[in-house]
Amino acid sequence: MKVTVNVNGQDYERDVEPRQLLVHFLRDELDLTGTHWGCDTSNCGVCAVWLDGVPVKSCTVLTVMADDRFVRTVEGLERDGELDPVQQGFTECHGLQCGFCTSGMLMTARWLLDQNPDPADEEIREAISGQLCRCTGYENIVRSVRWAAEHPAAYDAPEMTV
Amino acid sequence: MTAPAPHHGFGSMRRKEDARFIRGQGTYVDDVKVPGMLHGAILHSPYAHARILSVDTSAAEAHPKVKAVITGAMLNAMDLAWMPTLSNDVQAVLATDKVRFQGQEVAFVVAEDRYSARDALELIDVGYEPLPVVSDARRALDADAPVIRDDVEDRTDNHIFDWEAGDRARTDEVFAAADVVVSQDMIYPRVHPAPLETCGIVADLDKVSGKLTVWTTTQAPHAHRTLYALVAGLPEHKIRVISPDIGGGFGNKVGIYPGYVCSIVGSIVTGRPVKWMEDRSENLMTTSFARDYHMSGSIAATRDGRVLGLRVETLADHGAFNGSAQPTKFPAGFFHVFTGSYDLRAAHCAVTGVYTNKAPGGVAYSCSFRITEAVYLVERLMDMLADELGTDPAELRLKNLLKPEQFPYTSVTGWEYDSGDYAKTLRVALDLAGYDALRKEQAEKRARGELMGIGISFFTEAVGAGPRKHMDILGLGMADGAELRVHPTGKAVLRISVQTQGQGHETTFAQIVAQELGIPADDVEVVHGDTDQTPFGLGTYGSRSTPVSGAAAAVVTRKVRERARLVAGAMLEADPADLEWEAGRWFVRGDRSSGATIQEIAMAAHGNVELPEGVEGHLDATTVYNPPNLTYPYGAYICVVDVDAGTGKVTVRRFVAVDDCGVRINPMIVEGQVHGGLADGIGMALMQLVAFDEDGNHLGASFMDYLLPTAMECPSWELGTTVTPSPHHPLGAKGVGESATVGSPPAVVNAVVDALRPYDVRHADMPLTPACVWRTIQGNPFRPDLAIT
Numbered sequence: 001m002k003v004t005v006n007v008n009g010q011d012y013e014r015d016v017e018p019r020q021l022l023v024h025f026l027r028d029e030l031d032l033t034g035t036h037w038g039c040d041t042s043n044c045g046v047c048a049v050w051l052d053g054v055p056v057k058s059c060t061v062l063t064v065m066a067d068d069r070f071v072r073t074v075e076g077l078e079r080d081g082e083l084d085p086v087q088q089g090f091t092e093c094h095g096l097q098c099g100f101c102t103s104g105m106l107m108t109a110r111w112l113l114d115q116n117p118d119p120a121d122e123e124i125r126e127a128i129s130g131q132l133c134r135c136t137g138y139e140n141i142v143r144s145v146r147w148a149a150e151h152p153a154a155y156d157a158p159e160m161t162v
Numbered sequence: 163m164t165a166p167a168p169h170h171g172f173g174s175m176r177r178k179e180d181a182r183f184i185r186g187q188g189t190y191v192d193d194v195k196v197p198g199m200l201h202g203a204i205l206h207s208p209y210a211h212a213r214i215l216s217v218d219t220s221a222a223e224a225h226p227k228v229k230a231v232i233t234g235a236m237l238n239a240m241d242l243a244w245m246p247t248l249s250n251d252v253q254a255v256l257a258t259d260k261v262r263f264q265g266q267e268v269a270f271v272v273a274e275d276r277y278s279a280r281d282a283l284e285l286i287d288v289g290y291e292p293l294p295v296v297s298d299a300r301r302a303l304d305a306d307a308p309v310i311r312d313d314v315e316d317r318t319d320n321h322i323f324d325w326e327a328g329d330r331a332r333t334d335e336v337f338a339a340a341d342v343v344v345s346q347d348m349i350y351p352r353v354h355p356a357p358l359e360t361c362g363i364v365a366d367l368d369k370v371s372g373k374l375t376v377w378t379t380t381q382a383p384h385a386h387r388t389l390y391a392l393v394a395g396l397p398e399h400k401i402r403v404i405s406p407d408i409g410g411g412f413g414n415k416v417g418i419y420p421g422y423v424c425s426i427v428g429s430i431v432t433g434r435p436v437k438w439m440e441d442r443s444e445n446l447m448t449t450s451f452a453r454d455y456h457m458s459g460s461i462a463a464t465r466d467g468r469v470l471g472l473r474v475e476t477l478a479d480h481g482a483f484n485g486s487a488q489p490t491k492f493p494a495g496f497f498h499v500f501t502g503s504y505d506l507r508a509a510h511c512a513v514t515g516v517y518t519n520k521a522p523g524g525v526a527y528s529c530s531f532r533i534t535e536a537v538y539l540v541e542r543l544m545d546m547l548a549d550e551l552g553t554d555p556a557e558l559r560l561k562n563l564l565k566p567e568q569f570p571y572t573s574v575t576g577w578e579y580d581s582g583d584y585a586k587t588l589r590v591a592l593d594l595a596g597y598d599a600l601r602k603e604q605a606e607k608r609a610r611g612e613l614m615g616i617g618i619s620f621f622t623e624a625v626g627a628g629p630r631k632h633m634d635i636l637g638l639g640m641a642d643g644a645e646l647r648v649h650p651t652g653k654a655v656l657r658i659s660v661q662t663q664g665q666g667h668e669t670t671f672a673q674i675v676a677q678e679l680g681i682p683a684d685d686v687e688v689v690h691g692d693t694d695q696t697p698f699g700l701g702t703y704g705s706r707s708t709p710v711s712g713a714a715a716a717v718v719t720r721k722v723r724e725r726a727r728l729v730a731g732a733m734l735e736a737d738p739a740d741l742e743w744e745a746g747r748w749f750v751r752g753d754r755s756s757g758a759t760i761q762e763i764a765m766a767a768h769g770n771v772e773l774p775e776g777v778e779g780h781l782d783a784t785t786v787y788n789p790p791n792l793t794y795p796y797g798a799y800i801c802v803v804d805v806d807a808g809t810g811k812v813t814v815r816r817f818v819a820v821d822d823c824g825v826r827i828n829p830m831i832v833e834g835q836v837h838g839g840l841a842d843g844i845g846m847a848l849m850q851l852v853a854f855d856e857d858g859n860h861l862g863a864s865f866m867d868y869l870l871p872t873a874m875e876c877p878s879w880e881l882g883t884t885v886t887p888s889p890h891h892p893l894g895a896k897g898v899g900e901s902a903t904v905g906s907p908p909a910v911v912n913a914v915v916d917a918l919r920p921y922d923v924r925h926a927d928m929p930l931t932p933a934c935v936w937r938t939i940q941g942n943p944f945r946p947d948l949a950i951t
Contacts, residue, residue, distance in 0.1 A: 091184055103186045129874045134870070139879050
């Protein structure tokens with residue numbers, strides 16, 4: 001099937017199998033390997049991306065479902081070469097170790113802060129509760145998101161919702 | 163806490179590797195794309211035990227996108243159907259005669275894309291004759307148990323080994339004379355490390371050069387290279403193992419798995435690179451498990467609380483092939499360090515290993531070679547003893563912990579503990595927790611009928627294997643190399659044998675060089691994970707990196723510094739013996755103004771300064787570090803839980819962890835390692851379980867069934883620190899990667915059992931799920947390792 005998917009502000013036209021998962025479209029067709037794959041069952045969340053401004057698990061979204069829609073991945077977090085505050089927060093507060101869950105965590109964290117610029121620790125924990133991390137015990141991820149909340153960027157949130 | 167910017171030497175600093183990960187620019191194995199690359203997929207057995215009657219691959223081979231279908235029979239013809247395990251057993255690469263566990267590898271398809279490879283699996287027709295199954299380790303040695311390993315001639319039972327340590331007769335004497343003996347059967351159930359990146363490989367055999375390059379998820383690239391040479395008969399200098407970014411390992415990525423061998427064969431057969439990545443179910447069902455120890459333990463003490471002796475009989479379920487990974491001499495790993503942190507008169511442990519119709523593995527989950535099981539046993543028994551004596555568990559521990567003046571301490575099972583001030587660490591933890599106030603709160607809650615528990619554990623680990631004369635894996639001595647080059651401008655490249663899976667080696671190893679050479683950590687590039695680029699070594703597991711390779715990095719840097727002294731002597735026209743070192747420069751003793759920085763010396767070493775006789779020039783050096791002993795990190799953990807008696811739900815309210823891992827190179831990274839291990843402890847104690855039904859069906863084959871802790875189950879960890887350097891490590895460091903995973907499960911279980919005291923509960927087996935706790939409260943507990951009955 002022919003699809004046009006806008007990823008990180010750029011349209012991509014591809015002919016894909018109807019059964020293809022969005023995570024494979026991003027990784028295999030577009031070489032956007034920052035989005036990872038980890039479990040098949042929507043439990044681990046390392047594949048989290050935004051679809052029309054909302055985090056989804058791209059292992060349980062078909063590429064064809066993203067036709068004519070907006071996808072944002074970790075590769076789309078930087079703005080004009082500047083790190084997003086959540087990216088900076090994760091390195092400031094040691095919010096990552098192996099890095100495998102990081103992309104998905106960053107996408108959820110950015111979404112959370114766009115909705116709620118000053119979340120309590122419990123709200124941060126709830127926001128990332130659909131995602132697993134095997135390295136950090138979550139503590140430093142919470143601190144990283146807090147850091148980002150306390151150091152907002154000067155620019156506005158991107159116009160990627162419909 | 164935010165980390166300061168990069169600096170010289172030890173201390174918290176931001177990680178160098180973060181820059182790529184926060185941008186999604188890491189390179190994990192599944193990110194590797196090689197021109198012409200094909201994709202592999204494995205057909206797994208649906209049965210736990212069955213004879214293979216036929217394998218028909220014709221329909222799969224006819225699939226237009228399939229390039230090859232590999233079966234056990236084909237591998238047999240190449241003498242590759244069986245491969246050696248890390249415990250001197252053999253394991254089927256692809257089954258030929260029988261399948262011996264559910265999920266065992268039966269056939270391997272190579273196709274143009276990953277979807278087609280999976281499609282073709284559906285086209286393979288395997289005829290099976292189901293056989294009786296051994297899914298309960300306690301039935302494995304029954305006279306009528308089916309013999310699983312009838313591939314071995316004359317084998318008539320499922321017995322693998324008997325192994326013991328300590329002095330049985332002396333222990334019997336101590337027990338006979340003791341006032342109090344407490345005994346308990348307990349299970350450390352089968353769990354899986356489940357790193358978020360599954361295992362995988364890209365295998366590329368270049369037919370022209372004969373060179374095999376593999377990108378693979380390995381914690382031990384050099385050991386893998388040698389094993390590939392031995393298994394596949396490939397010349398070792400024509401094998402390059404690249405371990406790129408690894409998405410967590412925790413022991414899952416130590417072994418060599420059938421998928422790796424099949425992919426290499428696939429590349430040989432097709433002449434093209436072949437990628438194979440496990441899916442999550444394959445990961446949970448086939449590639450390594452951990453624990454599965456059935457322990458009957460006893461502790462003996464005087465009436466006034468002096469612990470005298472310990473003994474344990476253990477039934478070890480090793481699955482269908484004995485593939486556990488530990489030093490050759492120790493089939494039960496380091497389990498015999500089970501006397502823990504206490505000064506005992508005698509101890510004895512006996513371990514019997516058995517085959518069952520389950521996946522192979524055993525030592526595979528941040529366990530420091532079975533010290534998880536050992537610490538769990540002794541720390542549960544200590545709590546039960548305290549209960550029996552009517553003593554506070556903290557007081558009982560304080561009374562029996564080894565004292566600082568007893569170090570170095572040789573335990574009754576033969577371990578030489580290097581250093582410690584145990585009571586100090588426990589007191590720091592008790593203070594941090596506000597222990598007395600917690601007990602008061604607990605008493606008040608109990609009076610109101612609320613269930614609150616406080617659990618303590620004190621653990622001692624033994625990490626950083628060798629030395630090589632005592633420790634080897636398949637004959638490969640456990641020592642690790644390091645090479646340091648200093649370029650003319652004074653920038654350095656360190657090459658190490660160990661492989662990070664998230665531990666931050668690129669940062670901490672640069673800090674070691676920076677500390678020893680007085681240059682910024684940013685001036686040090688750390689090269690690892692590529693056997694063509696790094697010196698030989700056994701790799702990262704058993705918390706080896708800092709104790710062994712970190713020591714190698716320090717030693718090689720000191721060698722460079724000594725070479726620099728000779729060059730500086732020539733530059734300064736001074737006797738090298740008259741030079742003194744301060745961070746980053748040599749100077750003439752008594753004349754600080756007359757000196758040369760390491761950068762100036764490096765340039766001179768590559769320049770035209772006339773060097774003394776015997777000095778070759780340049781500053782580069784190599785070393786191999788053979789550790790004189792293990793290091794013994796330790797810690798005191800306190801867990802506070804609330805239990806809902808109506809539902810059995812456990813909530814971990816607080817967790818205090820005070821670790822002493824000697825000198826900390828990067829305290830931020832150490833804390834991160836502890837955080838992760840504590841989450842593991844909560845996971846294992848409360849949620850994670852691989853159980854089987856009577857037919858050998860794996861009951862935890864996805865993350866919907868194998869439950870891992872999320873941010874909601876984990877409290878905000880409260881950490882403390884004491885620092886007791888290792889006397890024999892060049893930096894005084896001890897290693898910390900597995901400490902919290904080893905030490906935390908008993909703290910959680912002790913807390914839950916403490917909470918259930920009003921119900922006269924003495925013990926409950928992990929995982930303490932709501933169902934388990936509720937049934938325990940009802941006085942009707944069940945065995946966690948079997949399907950709930």
